[in-house]
Amino acid sequence: MKKTKKVLALLLAMVMVLALAACGGDNSGKTNDPAPSTSDPSTSDPAPSTSDPSTSDPAPSGEKMYIPVMAKGFQHQFWVAVKTGADAAAADLGVEIYFNGPASETEIDAQVNMVKSEMAKNPKALALAALSTDAVKEILEECASKNIPVIGFDSGVPDDTSGAVKATAATSNEAAAAIAAEKFGEHADLVAKMQAATSDAPVVIGCVSQDAVSASIVGRTTGFVDKMVEIAEQYQPGKVAVEGHTKWEKKVDAPAIIIQVAISATTEATAVQTAANALLNTNGLAAVFCSNEGAVTGFLAAVSDGEDLADGGKYGDLVVAGFDAGATQKNAVRQGWFYGSVTQDPYSIGYNAVAMAVKAANGEAVSDVDTGAKWYDASNIDNEDIALLVYD
């Protein structure tokens, strides 16, 4: 009995002491990597989606060019829009594509097997959004030796050393996220707050990201933070600090504007919500940028699906910008709860990937294409050009 109590007391004390030490001490945790997201043992196969050969004109050679398009997954509606673009390019150019990807974006092995079996068909070109460059290294080398050009799309095939990757059709994440920071710089109320900020009552601008590992999220966070610092410096020169994560940290004495980077413990919506709650409790919070659909989902859960952001709501004065789309985010933008959001152009990514692959297969030179990003808000969300990009 006595032992039980002792163990208990000891444990409780340990939690307290450690928490206290961590709370009060320097928060610069050395390991920046949150736990990797859960592995996915699911065995499901997404339905293979072949393009319909009957609708497009046959290629001049009689035999249609065959190009496999290997995506990172089917989970997000994003990929559906990519596929729509790829199908459109295939129809326009009269080639046959096979669009496929693993069941989830953690199944590296499944994607490798998929690409391997496509290689056996001796394609003229390959469009690839690799989950891991290392895992497809041998395949890339095989492509290089067989002279099969590889076109990267979306996040592409970073750090390829084989020379097989000829070009990439992708959004520049840095540039896309910087759009949100620029829009913050055009917001009159927010600018007034930044001008009036003092070291005693600093203005806080938050950035919610679901991890600090994935290249696209890191790129977006960097793009936003750098641009935001640049803009804030115009109003408070030398008094802009970046806090919250060692990767982006920029220390300044007595800052008047603080850019607070909130990284979630895991990529689960529940963990993002917790991170968002903590951010919302920060004194002086004036604006928040969420760097992808997952961050938006968690953030919205923390603000009653966005209702708290409405005029007169609990966070009625908070200026919020999102990234990507999805039904809940679109709703928040349409209602005017969000200042606006940045969307990539998945249709253009898919279209360019196929178009570039065809070019490369025909021996023409290809170069990287920035497929761009667009800002949408309540005023233009239902316009035709935007509606095509913002998936449900």
Added chain:
Amino acid sequence: MEKLGQKKIDLQKLLAPAALVILYVFFSIFGNNFLTLDTFKNILESSYYIGFMAFGVTFIIITGGIDLSLGTVMMCSALLGAYVFKQLQWPLVAALLVTVGVGTLFGFLNGIFVAKLKLPPFIATLGTMMMSQGVGSILTNVQSQTWPTATEPVGGWFKKVFIRADILGVKGFPVGALWLAGFFIIAALILHKTKFGRYVFAIGSNEEAARLSGINVDNWKVAVYTLSGFFVGMSGIMYAAAYTTITPGTGNGQEMNGITGVVIGGTSMAGGSGTMAGTLIGVFIMAVLKNGLSACGLQAPWQTFFTGLVVIGAVLLDIYRTKAANKVKKS
């Protein structure tokens, strides 16, 4: 001697609530804006779905079993509910029934595997964990699904009924807390006041003795897993109400939130003892810890680290508690 032992056991029961209060006070002092009504609401909201999972699995753990499929079954049920609502245009009520039904069905399957086919619970539920994740992904074609938000014309009542509504003169009244409280009472009554509950304890204390005394252990076990499945289906609804967008291929790891809550609440992993009130407190401890650590401005790795520490602590406690309880029994 006997009386003294009894008293100490009672003291032990107070430890979990005491820890909850101490943690709350601790974070109120050291956390950033922790002691506010909003934070309290956040803590409540982040414990709804974990609470339902934990209520269900409490029954299973008391019988000496385990359910690793909680998290993925929860996601699968929420996913399929959203699927029939959004893609097949079923009415929302039907979608809710599907959600609870999917959970119950997987619970029933677990029960059959464990009780009738004699698979170890760990293996059986590991299997259903993967199966449920697969089923969710297959049927939705690996597309994320969304439940209606409060402003939607069709099914806009979903959020108001299950998570928050402007009622009783309060803006954003945490309706979910009423559901949690209601089902807590139901679960506690079933566990502590019915024949079903007594058999749960009997099976957990000594399965063979229960069998010999004429209890149809296998059938009751199927019932226990099915009941737990129902609660997991309910947690699917609560998760959907809080997070709206359900992504296929997720849910792994959520089961640990539920199980940890149960264990912290004093239910023995060896089976045969535990209380529903303890589980509720355990769930709140987890929620307070999660929100409190991030209110302290701790970075992500620290939060994960402390949660791990609490799991180890809880299991250690369980071991010593069982030892202490055995000592009392002997004396």
